[in-house]
Amino acid sequence: MEFVLYEVKDAVGVITINREKALNALNSQVLDELNATLDAVDLDAVRCLILTGAGEKSFVAGADIGEMSTLTKAEGEAFGKKGNDVFLKLEKFPIPVIAAVNGFALGGGCEISMSCDIRICSDNAMFGQPEVGLGITPGFGGTQRLARLVGAGMAKQLIYTARNIKAAEAYRIGLVNQVVSAELNEAGEVVKSAKDALMDAAFKMAAGIAVQAPIAVRNCKKAINEGLQVSIDEGVAIEEKLFGDCFETEDQKAGMGNFLKKKDDPTKVKVVTFVNK
Ligand code: DAK
DSSP states (O other): OOSEEEEEETTEEEEEEOOGGGTTOBOHHHHHHHHHHHHHOOTTTOOEEEEEESSSSEEEOOBOHHHHHTOOHHHHHHHHHHHHHHHHHHHTOSSOEEEEEOSEEETHHHHHHHTSSEEEEETTOEEEOOGGGGTSOOOSSHHHHHHHHHOHHHHHHHHHHTOOEEHHHHHHTTSOSEEEOOEEOTTSOEEEOHHHHHHHHHHHHHHHHHTSOHHHHHHHHHHHHHHTTSOHHHHHHHHHHHHHHHTTSHHHHHHHHHHHHHHHOTTSOOOOOOOOO
16 A cells, blocks of 8 residues: 555554645545555454554644545545545544644544544644635535534634634643653653654553453444443443343453452462453
């Protein structure tokens, strides 16, 4: 693939949008390659994904304005559908996806990060939905997902004013879970860049997810995502069903068995290796 890299380390898959010259802007080819990469993830081996952008400066600076500028109405709809299909695939992806936001996350960049389960960012990150300044509405789910994440009032303010916000503000309004800075030594020299520190933090979080019972984690994702679309009564019914399903897994028996063994003899078993069954 030309614009998307994929590597697996332990049980964590890292997808890197690799179009640094255009600040990782999303053109049709990037979207197609992302789609194919997601289809190829080995769900037996990988328990968490990290999505990031190549380089230090930009996660994704939006949909490709050059490509969009000449679209007809029909082509615009087709481009929107291509993006939305990938974004929905990410959102509904069976395992958790962490967006490691290294720099600009504007327009489609902010939107793709919001399709992920969790966002962590470097302190040079910048989020925004600048579309109304380009004469369009956010087209990859921004009006829907931003309002769900930060509330309608804050989402409307950001979208109507097209104002970009820095990492600290994104953290304050709940758009990101964590902000990561470069590591400095006592002399104030950078010993670990913000990007490296961000990737370390993303791996640490991903590893913390990857050691948990994988089917239980997947069911939690499903319960939260599906529950948010329905009434509380329906949401609780979804949760009940997914909770019940866990009792058909080996991992439930191993997890609870381990706890009970530890109670009998704390020296006996400390770590469960879940088998994803
Ligand atoms: N598209 C294409 N190229 C981009 C780009 C983008 N979004 N953002 C940056 N680039 C390219 C620049 O053109 C430049 O290329 P060269 O000139 O070197 O060939 C290169 O990346 C470096 O950018 P700059 O020279 O501008 O770098 P600066 O540091 O000066 O500025 C910046 C960085 C991020 C502030 C600036 O590049 C910028 O403002 N970029 C545009 C950000 C933006 O407005 N993003 C939102 C795009 S709109 C829909 C589907 C999707 C969408 C809407 C509807 N439907 C079809 C339903 C989504 C829309 C969007 O995402």
